Amino acid sequence: MMTTRTRPPLPGEHVDPARVPAHWLLARIGKRVLRPGGRRLTLGLLDRLHITGQDRVVEFAPGVGGTTRLILDRRPAGYTGVERDPRAAAVVQDLFANPAYICRTADAQATGLDDGSATVVLGEAYLSMLPEPAKRRIVAEAFRVLEPGGRFGLHELALLPDQAPGSEQDAVRQQLSEALHVGARPLTTADWRRLVEDAGFVIEHQTLVPMGLLRPGQVLQDEGILRTLAIAGRIVRDRAIRARILTLRRTFRALGEHIGAIGLVGYKP
Secondary structure, rough: OOOOOOOOOOOOOOOOOOOHHHHHHHHHHHOOOEEEEEEEEHHHHHHHOOOOOOOOOEOOOOOOOOHHHHHHOOOOEEEEEEEEEHHHHHHHHOOOOOEEEEEEEEEOOOOOOOOOOOEEEEOOOOHHHHOOOHHHHHHHHHHHHHEEEEEEEEEEEEEEOOOOHHHHHHHHHHHHHHHOOOOOEEHHHHHHHHHHOOOOOOOEEEEEEEOOOOOHHHHHHHHHHHHHHHHHHHHHHHHHHHHHHHHHHHHHHHHHOEEEEEEEEEEEE
């Protein structure tokens, strides 16, 4: 007899759509790609990290596993997800059949992993939501966990331009925080680079693209036509979700010239 496999519940699955953090609302309606630069920037990041069958990969804050699936396509020797939310960690763990792949519930600021135990560390769209001291502790943790020569990848929300006055940057952060229902603390491209270099990394590559998380063209590219149609159907059928999504889109459009997505790749000397 065939059985239907049910996924673990998502964080915030039963929270009012008007109040739930935006990334968990998007995951609830079926969106897998929750990164500001979309699937294309993530794939470029992974290509430049050169993940092979010999690598031991650590992913910080894998969320619902969108990037995890792309990492597993490269069949690394080992994979460890470090996810603070136990419900999200369970969703990611549910992807694995290989015992060399695990997702542990831990804070990226103190993973509990051994020094030099990874050849690749990456994380996406998590540092932007943290205050600067936490950002620095997490990047330092990535440096500690990597072996010499190991590669580090980052994909985050960026403030534009670098020369924007501090008051303008603060206003953008405030508008994002109100729309996302989570503290938004993105940095400029120069400050992201400084953060990574201060931890000891040597930056080899930088990519900057528009933030298109809810742009129809990027959603179609990220999710494919069938999943995009399913997402659209859920939005149309649920008035509360539809109202929240429209608010997010208006905010992203209004801030279009002030936000982008940055990808950085570096290595530990």
